[in-house]
Amino acid sequence: MSSDRSQDRQLSSRHLLGLEGMSAEEINYFLDTAETLKEVLDRPIKKVPTLRGVTVVNLFFEASTRTRLSFELAEKRLSADIMNFSKTGSSVSKGETLLDTARNIEAMRIDVVVIRHQSAGAARYLAERLRSVVINAGDGAHEHPTQGLLDLLTLRQKFGDIKGLKVAIIGDVAHSRVAKSNLYGLKALGAEVMVCAPPTLMPRGVDALGVKVCYKVDEAIAWADALNILRLQLERQEAGLLPSLREYAMTFGITLKRLEKARKTPVILHPGPMNRGVEIESAVADSGASVILDQVTNGVAVRMAVLVLLSTPEVMV
């Protein structure tokens, strides 16, 4: 890891902490690389030696299956050495601070840290204290940049171009890092973005981020070329932000019936895992309009691209 790729290519940082402020050029660099790497996933032997000798630690302080497996698979496909670290049964559950965890990583000479943490700013916290490259795999309600990139890649494949595309993000916008990374990325690439949520799940001042704000899901459906349906965390109801899941499903759940009322059926994205029958009806999730499984495949490719661009001296595909 001697050379710093951010010097000679279009990367503005040696870490990936978020999509806020990232240029279209840089985003496209990630997406183009992902597109190229995706081909590896269809080979009979799905492995390249690009990250041989690079050590990656997956630090998951928060429960995650999909993102963790996706990163792990991406790392394996690139022949990196991998260490996994999750909250349960680790030193963190014994009260170790993030700072001490970071110092231990430093002492073990880890090249790349993939971090998922419940606190906003945690990835940046590590990046400011480590020599390693830090990749944010989701920090609190702040950002989830690889999810943003994989959603962009999926939309680009589906529509060819993201410029001028109308994308509605629907659901728990207030607590969603996925919504944030999506809207920054979409805006950078010239899409129009709408957020649609019950007022209790709409973050204050969100219009200042340059998005349309809507409280009626049918209006969002009628307007959008694509819907990104957010997962509803079930604890939101316990916190009193929703009267009931049933009420939510009735007013904000995306159903075939609702989609049929629109002149054109929008493309359906969901970051997963889905609460079928709550924010999304099974018939919608499994319909022809859904690109949810493409998102999963693209997720691996995007994470490979991020790992390659941030952690290798040269792209070797």
Next chain:
Amino acid sequence: METIHLPKKLLLKNARLIDPAKKLDRTTSLLIENGKIAEIDSKMSGTKIWDLNGAIVCPGFFDLHVHLREPGFEDAETIRTGQEAAAAGGFSAVACMPNTKPALDHAGLIRWVIEQAASFPVAVYPVAAVTRERKSQELTDMMELHQAGAIAFSDDGAPVSSSELMRRALEYSRLTGAPIITHAEDLSLTGKGAMHESEVSTRLGLPGIPSLSEDVATVRDLMLAEYTGGRLHLAHVSTAGALEALEMSLKRGVKVTAEVTPHHLLLTDEAVVGYDTSTKMKPPLRSESDRKALWEGLSRRAITCIATDHAPHTCEDKDVPYDEAAFGALGMETALGLLWDRGVRAGLLAPGHLIELFCHGPRQAVGLPVPVIEAGGLVELTVFHPEETWTVDANQFYSKGRNCPFQGWELIGRPWGILKGDFWAGRVEPEF
């Protein structure tokens, strides 16, 4: 910090004496003798002389809102390190909040704090808890605490959550004469909030504390004060809404005073971008419109006190992700420099008004006598130089804390220390 015993007679030369109560503002010399002011415009020679080179000498500043952390949290601050930080910041007296461990809810503890503080020139006036253990369940023995030396009552760090209990506390303040200092916060509205709720909290993904949390609680306490006729003091006003409610109550003759902190006057929620945990405090740094309103509150004299809410924390409590960090920021060693540079030098405050906000207003809020620059008066003076340029560096502070949100700020105007009776204490060595 060493305390320096003054010579029996000391002539302060080239001192700019400012005392708004005496309409005094001129550069002259001041003779002090045996802990008292002997003569203004003294021409006496043959005595010890300290040439102040134009430093300002004014009645001693009083910080109405500090956390000294002792007993219980001595690794964050002690009474002594807090007193040293006060002297270095130009404060000759402070009022310390009772959120210690144990809480200052007992006369013996009040007397203990006063005794601990007696060996250093900075006077420490304890604020006693309103409720036992600050649990918002039953009132403390307020008369006994007052007689032991508590100058006010507060559960600061937390509100008195029961309106009924707050009502009774305000009624009791009529008996003690000592105000109830309210930390106005509706905890149910604060929730798990870590910063001001705004487009900035949305961008940063941090849970928000709405200005409502302070507004609702402030209105409640103002109404309770009006109804009971009790004495109320609003700690750390930070929102335009709370200010508006205060001004309405002042018009209605409610017995209420209010303070504002330097950080709420000079920083906004934008300072949180970057997740520096020194910017995390309660109430949180608010929006630019709130910040501007607070300056207007000062110029309309609705707010009559600047208090720092000096809240030291250990690195362990601050060097963590933002939402896990403790609430609180240092204040005593930067307050005067900040307000002189960004207030007086910026043309927002007259020098005399600044001194009133640091000296007179806070003492009047709790009924303490105000030091005066006049022949025969006791020596209790703040000394600072209005032209000295410096850069804020928390690593140089006398406080044990390092959680300063103004790190690296370049300021003009710097405290030197205090003269109190026969003693000098400060960051500058006197030359005589």
